[in-house]
Amino acid sequence: MRLQREKHHLRMNEMLEHYYSQASQLPVEVRGQVEKAWNGQAVILYAYVDLNPQFKSQEQWLVLGAKEIAYVKRDGESYTFQYIDRKLITGVQEIPGLSYTRLVLLSGDIEAPHLVLRYSHRQRRAVSNIAFILDQQAGNKSFNGETSKKVSSDEIYQESMLHSIKEAQASVAKNKFAVVFRLLSYLAPYKLSVAIGMGGALLMTAMALLPPFITGYLIDSVIKPFQTGAMSYEEAIQISIYTIVGLALTYVFREFFAYLRLSKMAYLGEYVAKDLRDHVYSHLQKLSLNYFSSKQTGSIISRVGSDTDRIWDFIAFGVVEVTTSIIMLIGLGSVLLYLDWRLGLLVVVPLPLILYMIFRHGEKMQSLFLRAWRKWSALTDCLSDTIPGIKVVKAFNREEYEVSRFEKRNDSVLGEFNRIHKAWTSFWPLLMLSIQAIILSVWIFGVPRVLSPGEEVTALSAGTFVSFVLYLTMFIQPIEIIGQMARMVNRATSSAHRVFEVLDTKPQIKDQGSAVKLEPVEGRVEFKQVSFSYDGVRQTLKAVSFDVSPGEMIGLVGPSGSGKTTLVNLLARFFDVGSGQILVDGVDLRDLESGHYRKQLGMVLQDPYLFHGTILENIRYAKPEASLDEIIQAAKAANAHDFIIKLPQAYDTMVGERGHTLSGGERQRLSIARAILVDPRILILDEATSAVDSETEKKIQDALDTLCKGRTVFAIAHRLSTLTAADRLLVMKDGRLVETGSHEELLRIEGGVYRKLFETQQRLSGSQFLRE
Template sequence: MARRQKTKPQENKHLNRFHYTIDQAIEKPFNWEQMVRLLKYLKPYAKTLLPAAIIAMLVSTIIRLVVPILIGKVAIDIAIANQDVNMLIQLVVGIAILYLFSYLGNVFRIKWVNILGQNVIYDLRQHLFSHVQRLSHRFFDSRSAGSILVRIMNDINSLQELFTNGIINLLMDIVTLLGIIIILFVLSPKLALAIMVVLPLMFYISTKLRRNIRRSWQRVRIQQSRLNSHLNESIQGIRITQSFSQEKENAEFFDGVNTDSFEAWRNATKKSAMFRPFVEMSNAIGTVILISYGAWLIIQGPANGGIEVGTFVSFAFFLGMFWEPISRLGQMYNQLLMAMAASERIFEFLDEQPNVAEKPDAKQLERIKGHIEFDHVQFSYDDKRIALHEISLEMKQGQTVALVGHTGSGKSTIANLISRFYDPTKGAVKIDGTDLRDVTIDSVRQQISVVLQDTFIFSGTIMENIRFGRPDATDDEVIEAAKVVGADEFIQRLSNGYETEVEERGNVLSAGERQLLSFARALLADPRILILDEATASIDTETEVKIQSALRRLLKGRTAIIIAHRLSTIREADNIIVLEHGKILEQGSHDELMDQKGEYYDLVKTQFQMLDAI
């Protein structure tokens, strides 16, 4: 982990570039097309859960709108005014039954919308994860694991409230609000108009606040992304942090990032909290208008254009119900703003297309023999530096080819192009005469195994880790692969043998043991092409001798590409290719290159001089 300048929370400053990124995200207008795109995830449930939840919502909402009319216009203005006890009893029983149906409607609404919401969140997270897995290496080269984790977990979690309650509640509040407005105007247009005077005030308040609220929630998402990225980096690099005794400095830096996240949340919640008090103020104004003007209309009487007491009571009921959906709609708008900020970031990933893309008519690559050809291949990771300069080379079927050169010479780039992690900028990479761009990616990679220097061991058992390369392999085949590479010996010494659980990244194993497992994993896949990228760098000399013996048998009939700085591991290669700055300097067998006394000769000589010095 790079050394950081100590940073106090109040002094923590962001880079200009980061400010620019925030401003770009915040200044984007509310994208309703994007929101519609988000709501399309409801489509699979449009004929089942969604209509069921809507019907349950309508039942409870309609009952809520009917009951105040029954109380005001029927119970007070008719039954009580005429002292009709039987009618009053019937009304009480009827209202009780209606409330029972309303209760059942609410129960089923809550149940169905929660099932609906969880299904949508599951589908969205599955879609995003599956899409990210198919993206090219360029995508991961430019993003930290923490920032990707935030999109898949936190950003999708922030949509949970929208899908579990928000959408149905939004429909319920709209239906309630429209129903109340229509009923109020039917009951008394004069009193309804008087109360509606406060609506323009509320509209102005919500319009004025919403841009600031949106900016605040977008800043929260960005700060949370930084916090998660730093956490991921800190945890993965904890050994380096402790090795250099930088715990205090790292904690101070985290304090600054954590404070930024805290301040962003506090600012956003403070602005969001302002909305409800404004609604309550409008409610108070409406209540004052209702009491003063409504009382005057009652005194006037129905004969003089006034209203009855029952109408006033119904208005009082509806006025209490009127501000509730408006208040919730304000909260819903905040929820939409949060969902908008999260969906922008989710769809940014979903809209990302693989740099290595399959052609629409790409065909399956049949069982290959392993003949590899680079035809005037040029490649660049960016526009500034060329990694390979129009190289042409041939790796014949069954050959063991070693790639040698200083760091940055292009060795790993050649391996990446063979596995089609990248496509060449110019020229073509061919296997058995077929351009890799004309075939499906899976059909290429299923016939190639790669063993890296920094091997990755997944949490799970030893057996599961070896079987990762070929899930349908039997236990006997797994054990045989481990025996061939010399891994069986240390596995048998473990507490549960092949069923021993290893933690994430295999930290309970030594570097050499992890590398042996990766060898077994690669060989179990029975590849036609085997790429060893500094695969023996973490293995001691004694273990390397065992592996070399096993590799002689296993590489027979396979094309193998070996990348190694330790030149002793490639002496028996059929062809050694010496690279420098993306160009081929020389190639041939070990003896041929030693006789030429060129670059390879100098590399070998230098390395052995260093060993002698040790």
């Protein structure tokens, strides 16, 4: 565990230095000085401040301690320190500008704030953590400024700094070769196939080198001796037949090895891609909710889909093609130098220049493709703007404008693609011409030597010369492949990186080895001083404590952002508490086996999620072994049966993706049926009736009443009137439990939060009634 944290810490250091060239943590000298001034009390948080009042670069640090904050400024080789008592800060202002933010620590005197700091947006998150704590303190909110004990100030600083990078990027930028090697490690279970595939590729390359050599041999050792009378006709025919058979065999073997290579590597690529897909998908299921909330859905889907596909392409073809091309090029160069070193040098010496030309062309094409991609994006933006917004276009009579906007962008796309075509269509013939010039130079220097008397040192046999020319034609393909190598490796490592990022993310919720199963769960829930923070700094729940008896219905109310949903998320163990304890039937939630516990927990959410499939499959999702009779009973209890049997295919009706073929109320009733089927001991209703009309709400409410009987229920509702059946209401505000009691008891609290909420809703519903 410690080793893992250290590795993570090192990786963060490396990333910070790589991307921002900024100190990866508070300098040891500064930390030492500050903690000494605070009598050994530890630094809680710190942030880097990069702009001075003149908007020039200057190293400054803002350091938060338990009682004071320190402002540290680097002047030349030394640091200056200013300490401010936290109690003297009367307020905090964060004022965002175009590309910087100003932080003002107020003193009560408008003319003389304690501190005014300026920093680029890059530093904002880290500074904002400190500002938040100071603001909480200034607002007399009893917040001690402690951060989660599990996270150090260094980790919070680094996570804050790298948050945007990690959100935009898959993960840490690692060495490309390390990524390729890791990718290749997936070949380990298929060693035999790899050996056969690679062996096939190498033998295929070797076979490809034989025909020119055999041709040369035939000319020099058979045709020429026969023409000069040094060999008889019969002997020449016999050797020719053997040679041609040999040639035929090399072709057959070459294609056989090609088959071995292609089939083994293509299958192998598929197996590796499948293994990766399985691995990534099963790992995704284990990851905590905050991983999914920090990534775009499309990005996660593409990692399982298109990224693994690219990896297949790389393993199936890329690895082998690049390897064989390099070997082929080295082989060809060696053979040519062996056959005739003078002519060989003619070919080998310009080779680096040709490879450089291809590299430069690749760079140019990359720039051209980038432009074309940008223009293409502008064109598709135009489509994604206007097609969903066609009503607006028509309402404002802007069809002509939109057509002309599209045409302009389309012309622009055409221009870019034509530019690309111009570039490659002129480059490749030019490159071929250069290669042909080399071939021509071989002819120019080679022919006189072939024609020269055999006793001369520089004389060249016709056979060697023909072999030479044949080998030359084989140069082009590997050069082309090597030219594309950089792009191929880039694409594959980028995909592999995205896939490994998923695999390297550790699930935050882990069952302990000795996890217990509660059979059955009775439904007693205790929150003991529960605090929770999503980012380690901002406390979403602050020391919340309450007890709930089995079968009790609890209504959770409070303004938006008060912590209601966080509370039920903790109860469902989507996250673990930061501090404190949640006990279910007297056992800490973290000691329970999470899978078994969740089976006894039901959730009905505001936006019910249905999967692509039939109504039957969707209800049965929670309990695959449920009988048809149980399904119908659950649907009836959820007030869903009547609308289901009105559909022509009843329970076998396919509901589209997310159930879009059904109304919101119908979807909700199916989700209630699903929850009823599980027969949960603890039920969570999160705004279950908020997205429907009054009539549907009545039906859903009836269904919920059935569902709630005999269970411990936590219901969050925006409309307070829907919580009248609750035994007790818990009122949340700013992450704290501020009031508890029945509806009547809470209404009696003069100036109470619940009473205010209730009165506001009464007024709103009254004015709505008047408008209607």
